[in-house]
Amino acid sequence: MVLDAGWAVKWLTLCAQAMAEHRVELIELDRAIGDSDHGENMDRGFQAVLAKLGESTPETPGAALKMTAMTLMSKVGGAAGPLYGTAFLRAATAVGDAAEIEPSTWADALAAARDGIVARGKAEPGDKTMVDAWTPAVDAARAAADGGSADLLGVLVAAAEAAEAGAVATDPLIARKGRASYLGERSAGHRDPGAVSSALILRAAVGAAA
Amino acid sequence: MKKLINDPRSVVEEAVQGFGLAYAELVTVSEDPTYITRKDAPVAGKVGLVSGGGSGHEPLHAGYVGKGMLDAAVPGAVFTSPTPDQILPATEAVNSGAGVVHIVKNYTGDVLNFETAAELAEAEGISVRTVLVNDDVAVEDSLYTAGRRGVGGTVLVEKIAGAAAERGDDLDAVAAVAEKVNANVRTMGVALSACTVPHAGTPSFDLADDEIEIGIGIHGEPGRHKIPMENADSITNRLLEPVLADLGITAGDKVLLFVNGMGGTPLSELYIVYRRAVQVLAEAGATVERSLVGNYITALEMQGCSITVLRLDDQMTELWDAPVHTAALRWGM
Numbered sequence: 001m002v003l004d005a006g007w008a009v010k011w012l013t014l015c016a017q018a019m020a021e022h023r024v025e026l027i028e029l030d031r032a033i034g035d036s037d038h039g040e041n042m043d044r045g046f047q048a049v050l051a052k053l054g055e056s057t058p059e060t061p062g063a064a065l066k067m068t069a070m071t072l073m074s075k076v077g078g079a080a081g082p083l084y085g086t087a088f089l090r091a092a093t094a095v096g097d098a099a100e101i102e103p104s105t106w107a108d109a110l111a112a113a114r115d116g117i118v119a120r121g122k123a124e125p126g127d128k129t130m131v132d133a134w135t136p137a138v139d140a141a142r143a144a145a146d147g148g149s150a151d152l153l154g155v156l157v158a159a160a161e162a163a164e165a166g167a168v169a170t171d172p173l174i175a176r177k178g179r180a181s182y183l184g185e186r187s188a189g190h191r192d193p194g195a196v197s198s199a200l201i202l203r204a205a206v207g208a209a210a
Numbered sequence: 211m212k213k214l215i216n217d218p219r220s221v222v223e224e225a226v227q228g229f230g231l232a233y234a235e236l237v238t239v240s241e242d243p244t245y246i247t248r249k250d251a252p253v254a255g256k257v258g259l260v261s262g263g264g265s266g267h268e269p270l271h272a273g274y275v276g277k278g279m280l281d282a283a284v285p286g287a288v289f290t291s292p293t294p295d296q297i298l299p300a301t302e303a304v305n306s307g308a309g310v311v312h313i314v315k316n317y318t319g320d321v322l323n324f325e326t327a328a329e330l331a332e333a334e335g336i337s338v339r340t341v342l343v344n345d346d347v348a349v350e351d352s353l354y355t356a357g358r359r360g361v362g363g364t365v366l367v368e369k370i371a372g373a374a375a376e377r378g379d380d381l382d383a384v385a386a387v388a389e390k391v392n393a394n395v396r397t398m399g400v401a402l403s404a405c406t407v408p409h410a411g412t413p414s415f416d417l418a419d420d421e422i423e424i425g426i427g428i429h430g431e432p433g434r435h436k437i438p439m440e441n442a443d444s445i446t447n448r449l450l451e452p453v454l455a456d457l458g459i460t461a462g463d464k465v466l467l468f469v470n471g472m473g474g475t476p477l478s479e480l481y482i483v484y485r486r487a488v489q490v491l492a493e494a495g496a497t498v499e500r501s502l503v504g505n506y507i508t509a510l511e512m513q514g515c516s517i518t519v520l521r522l523d524d525q526m527t528e529l530w531d532a533p534v535h536t537a538a539l540r541w542g543m
Contacts, residue, residue, distance in 0.1 A: 027410050035289045035429040036410040037264075044287075073326070074295040077264075077286045078319035081293055082326055120322060178318050179431060181355035182348075186432065 001152060003101035007208050008064035009053055014204035016046035022200055029193040033180035037078060038193040045076035045084070061101050065092035065109075079178060080194060083117050083130065090116035103155045107141040110159060110202075114138050121177060128173040128180060128187060130194035136162035137202055153209055160202040167195035211411050218408040222265045222287055229272055233537045236276045244292075245300035246272045247282045257375040257384045258282070258304030261313040261368055262297060263320050264289040266407070267428055270364065270507045273538030279372035280313075280536070288407050288510075289429045291319035297327035301336060309337035309381035313368055313388060315360025316344035317429075339385035343367050345397045345518065347456045348425030348434050359427045362470045362518035363395035365506045366530075369539060373532035391526060396457045398449040399516030401426040401433065401472065405509050424448065428472070428509045428516075442479065446486040449517045454494055457521055461495025466502070466530065468518035473508035475515055480504065483515055491519075500530055506538065 001007075019026075019042045026039030049071045058064035065088050073085030094112035095101050101109065114134040123129040140162035144150035150158060168191065175187040178194070215221050226246065230239030237246050245262070252258060261271045262284030271283035281304035286292035301310050310331065314324045321342065328338040345363030349355050371388035379387070401423040404413035407430065414430030417423055422445070425434025440448070459465070469484040471477070484503050491498055499522055507516075520526070533542030 031410060031412070031414060033431075035264075035431050036407045036414050037287065037290045040409045041287065041290055074293050077290040077293045077323065079291075079317075079322055081291075081319070082322035121318065175355075177356055179356065179429070182359065182427060183432060184350075184355070184434075 001209050003061060003106065003152065003209065004099055005058055005060050005064060008058065008061040011205050011208035012046070012049050012053060012064060012068055014207045015201050016050040018200040018204050019043045019046045019197070026193050026197055029191055029196060032190045033175065033183055033187045034193060035179055038080060038197065041076045041078050041080055042197050045072045045081065048075040060097055060099055062092045062095045062097055065095065079121065080197070083121050083194075086116040086120045087113035103145040103150070103152050106155055106159070107138065107145040110134070110138045110141050123177040126173060127177045128170045128175040128192045129177050130192070130198045132170050132173070132192065133163040133166040133195035133198035136166040153206070156206045156209055160199065160206045163199040163202045167191060167199045170195045211406050213406070213408060215408055218411070221408050222285055225265070225268070226272070226285060229537070236535070236537060237272070240299070243296040243299060245282055245284045245296050245303070246275050247300065247303050248275050248277065248280070251281050251304045252306035253281070254306050255308055255378065256306055257308045257379065257381050258301070258306065258310040259313065259368070259372055259375050259384070260284065260297070260300055260304060260310055261364070262286065262292045262300070263315050263317075264291055264429065266510045267507050269538035271368070274365070274368050274372075274536045276534070276536035277543065278376045278532060278534035279368055279539065288409070291317065291323045294323055294327040294330060297324055298330050301327060301331045301338065302334070305336045309339065311371065311375070311381065311384050311388060312338055312340045313364070313371065314340055314342050315364055316342045316357050317359060318356050337381055339381055341367065341371070341385055341388040341392065343392050345392065345395045346427060347396050347398050347452045348427070350434070361399060361428055362397040362468055362507055362516045363392060363520070365502070366395055366466065366468065366518065366520050367391045369534060370526055370529040372534065373529035377532065387525065387529065391520065394457070394521040394526070395518060396453045397516050397518040398453050399426045399428070399433070399472065399514060400424055400445055400449055401512055401514035402439075403474065403513040405430040405473070405512035407510070426514065428507060430509050430512060442482045443486045446483050446517065447490060450487055450490050450519075453517060453519050457519060459491075459494050459496050459519065459521065463496040464499045464522045465491060465496050466500040466520040466522055467491065467498045468502040468520070470507055470516045470518065471505040472512040472514040472516070473505055474511040474513040477504065480515055483517065487517055499527060
């Protein structure tokens with residue numbers, strides 16, 4: 001198994017499937033502490049990515065990531081559009097023109113994506129945002145890639161599992177960024193929708209490689 | 211959910227089409243990407259004023275496109291900010307060379323999308339100034355939040371900055387007067403019921419029959435806290451107190467009092483709130499010099515209202531009184 005353009009296309013296709021399947025769940029999470037639009041916006045954005053993939057096939061993983069960035073930025077709206085757009089754009093830059101992504105490059109790409117999200121959204125770990133899924137994912141991917149014990153799939157799995165755990169760990173947090181922050185303490189006891197959609201994206205990366 | 215719609219996914223598209231047909235003499239509608247410009251845009255030598263944000267707040271923003279107010283409005287999906295690929299062409303369409311002011315309500319999504327569009331416009335050689343509106347006193351601790359939201363004050367910023375642009379003020383002057391309005395305006399809102407986003411299909415928060423939500427924004431998000439239902443005078447006191455305290459209203463101040471309906475409250479109830487608000491301001495020694503009462507920045511069919519107070523000076527009063535001709539505000543022409 002290699003992380004080539006074919007894998008990237010499958011990954012993005014699985015992302016679109018995941019957003020459609022979890023659309024209502026994301027809307028419900030957002031209803032509790034936001035404004036009920038996250039699932040709708042992510043579904044619309046990845047359906048647009050799917051449509052782009054139907055028009056032309058990217059030749060490298062980097063090209064697929066860049067196309068995704070531009071599409072999400074122009075179709076999603078809200079905070080998620082610019083944040084995910086920046087994340088995919090930074091990841092695209094990190095993987096460059098390479099035909100295949102190496103394990104350590106995947107960790108670099110995730111770190112670049114996370115740094116992009118932080119730069120645009122100004123959120124820190126613990127603010128109850130998607131950063132709380134991305135940061136543990138970056139750390140886990142880095143550790144797995146550097147440790148050398150994990151194969152390519154192992155690195156993808158480590159990132160996805162860490163993102164999922166990170167999303168669950170947002171439950172007790174009090175939001176300090178984004179729309180949930182208006183609720184203050186009332187935001188505790190709810191899971192951050194952006195962290196959940198981030199984990200879905202990283203889980204789809206595993207599915208595409210399996 | 212009962213709504214006068216055809217398909218939850220085409221609500222914005224069809225509403226914008228209808229708006230364009232109803233006000234064809236005032237505006238031009240671009241459907242893809244979606245934005246609305248005043249009929250005679252770009253107006254030679256005039257600073258362009260662009261605002262936008264999620265849909266569901268009608269008449270904001272499209273209802274304020276026209277002479278003496280906005281040059282363009284950019285509607286996103288319901289309660290979702292528009293995207294840079296809408297904001298940029300709207301900015302281009304109203305740029306006469308005198309530059310463009312973006313009036314942005316302070317929400318993370320709106321800020322990020324307008325920021326990106328402004329960067330792209332600057333790269334094309336268009337001078338853009340961004341004015342953030344953040345008048346909502348319900349958001350208390352700004353260090354630990356995304357900052358105060360832009361709510362009722364937005365309408366006043368758009369009217370007054372629009373008048374400044376219409377009379378020929380330059381880019382810096384228009385941005386400065388918009389900043390001045392924002393610095394002198396505060397708002398607090400209440401919901402008696404939640405609203406239902408069409409594609410979500412269920413009310414945006416749960417509220418019992420005998421409860422109200424104090425400190426709401428305009429997106430059906432829950433507010434500062436829930437309390438048992440009270441009468442109109444008590445609710446008015448409760449909303450106005452933090453507004454006046456935050457503005458530091460003192461005896462002799464002249465103000466514009468704006469009682470806004472959230473979409474599902476009859477005007478008669480807004481007048482009852484207005485009546486009490488005037489009494490409270492009089493007790494504080496302030497004089498209500500100008501007023502606005504009605505549904506001007508809404509949250510779909512939410513029941514409730516917001517109270518906005520703007521501390522006036524001669525410049526702002528003169529610009530408020532200047533002629534305006536838009537779908538939702540019209541006087542003097």
